[in-house]
Amino acid sequence: MPQVDEAGSSSESWSNIAVKVFKAHNIRLVTYVPDKVLAPLISQVSSDEFFTVICPAREDEAVGIVTGAYMGGLRGIVLMQTSGFATIPNALASLAVPCQIPLLMMISERGTLGDFQLGQAMVCRTMRPVLEALGIEHYGITHRRDAEFMMDNMIKQAYLTRAPAAMILSPLLTHAASVS
Amino acid sequence: MTPRHQRPDADDRGRAKMLNRADLTRRLAKKLVSGEAVVGGIGNTNFDLWAAGQRPQNFYMLGSMGLAVPIGLGVALAQPDRRVFALEGDGSLLMQLGVLGTVAAVQQKNLVIIVFDNGMFQITGSQRTLTSYASDLVAIARGAGLLQSFWAADESEFDKLIDRTLREEGPWFVAAKIDGKPAEGTTERNAAKIRDRFMEGIAPAARSA
Numbered sequence: 001m002p003q004v005d006e007a008g009s010s011s012e013s014w015s016n017i018a019v020k021v022f023k024a025h026n027i028r029l030v031t032y033v034p035d036k037v038l039a040p041l042i043s044q045v046s047s048d049e050f051f052t053v054i055c056p057a058r059e060d061e062a063v064g065i066v067t068g069a070y071m072g073g074l075r076g077i078v079l080m081q082t083s084g085f086a087t088i089p090n091a092l093a094s095l096a097v098p099c100q101i102p103l104l105m106m107i108s109e110r111g112t113l114g115d116f117q118l119g120q121a122m123v124c125r126t127m128r129p130v131l132e133a134l135g136i137e138h139y140g141i142t143h144r145r146d147a148e149f150m151m152d153n154m155i156k157q158a159y160l161t162r163a164p165a166a167m168i169l170s171p172l173l174t175h176a177a178s179v180s
Numbered sequence: 181m182t183p184r185h186q187r188p189d190a191d192d193r194g195r196a197k198m199l200n201r202a203d204l205t206r207r208l209a210k211k212l213v214s215g216e217a218v219v220g221g222i223g224n225t226n227f228d229l230w231a232a233g234q235r236p237q238n239f240y241m242l243g244s245m246g247l248a249v250p251i252g253l254g255v256a257l258a259q260p261d262r263r264v265f266a267l268e269g270d271g272s273l274l275m276q277l278g279v280l281g282t283v284a285a286v287q288q289k290n291l292v293i294i295v296f297d298n299g300m301f302q303i304t305g306s307q308r309t310l311t312s313y314a315s316d317l318v319a320i321a322r323g324a325g326l327l328q329s330f331w332a333a334d335e336s337e338f339d340k341l342i343d344r345t346l347r348e349e350g351p352w353f354v355a356a357k358i359d360g361k362p363a364e365g366t367t368e369r370n371a372a373k374i375r376d377r378f379m380e381g382i383a384p385a386a387r388s389a
Contacts, residue, residue, distance in 0.1 A: 029257065029258075052257065054257075054282065054285075056279065056282040057279065057282060058276070060246075060247065060250075060276075061250045061278060063247070064249075064253075065251070065254040065282075066254060067247075067251055068219070068253060068256075068257075069254035069257050070254070070258075071255060071375065071382070072255040072256075072262075072382060073383070074254075074257060076254070090243070091247060094242065094243020095241070095243055095244035095247060095251075098242070098243070098371035098372065099371045099372060099375040101375070
């Protein structure tokens with residue numbers, strides 16, 4: 001069990017928690033298009049033989065790869081940043097949702113809480129409305145003390161209900177505001 | 181093609197015989213006797229795959245144009261002992277050229293990509309695609325790192341190439357120049373049912389026992 005200090009925050013890093021939860025659910029395939037905030041997680045899974053790690057050219061490719069892998073019996077996840085999510089609504093709406101694929105997404109939330117890049121900020125505002133429109137379960141994970149519970153249960157529910165799920169990594173969790 | 185549209189060095193596409201998608205798909209299907217998985221791309225590619233016989237190991241992709249190869253790669257990763265064919269049209273592949281680099285990077289040995297190239301978006305009114313000007317998909321695939329990329333010069337060479345893809349390690353990329361004849365069927369439209377049947381069709385024995 002992770003150590004919990006008096007303020008109730010776990011001392012375990014969010015990326016350690018993610019790796020632990022992936023392994024608990026036998027998620028062996030990690031696909032990603034890189035993001036600075038996700039870098040520690042990408043680094044951890046890349047150096048761990050448990051995982052097969054693929055970095056395709058685009059995020060919708062990753063959606064296709066994880067979908068195919070799921071149908072073949074291999075569990076996977078797509079790691080991306082907010083602007084990457086903005087490239088995949090067609091793949092979600094015409095593949096993952098109608099085919100009832102438990103497509104797991106872990107999205108680092110850029111464009112908010114101090115992000116200086118206008119492009120990221122505008123794109124960020126499209127993410128939750130798209131997830132809402134598609135009826136995709138999504139939560140922003142803001143505190144380490146909740147991270148394991150949220151990741152674990154969102155993944156569990158995705159597989160049990162055969163539905164995509166978006167785990168949004170808030171800067172409150174990743175302390176990514178120092179992007180300047 | 182105008183004189184300003186120069187094709188790459190060896191114009192194998194230009195020399196390839198005009199083939200027929202439904203005929204080639206039937207030729208392929210006849211050779212699939214070991215439970216090979218087939219992922220059919222959106223539109224006429226899918227329709228002719230359906231018309232060639234509805235194998236439980238076929239996945240008919242109803243939307244997500246361009247994702248047949250990524251889906252095929254995923255299936256191939258999950259089941260390395262099963263040959264996986266991803267069928268695409270030229271318009272679809274042109275939307276997702278990056279995946280050729282991904283497949284080259286992963287070097288997925290059991291994956292075969294087949295592209296039917298008629299130089300048009302046939303299903304939307306036969307508007308021209310980039311391959312009708314100067315783009316050569318085999319040259320692009322080779323440039324992406326897929327060294328085993330070939331144009332099928334005619335029907336018998338298509339047959340021989342498929343035999344090789346079934347026998348020898350991939351990844352493979354086989355392109356055929358095809359005519360503009362309509363597909364010979366249409367798929368059903370129930371995506372969840374298609375997914376379910378495909379998963380049962382390729383379920384490892386241990387899981388289905």
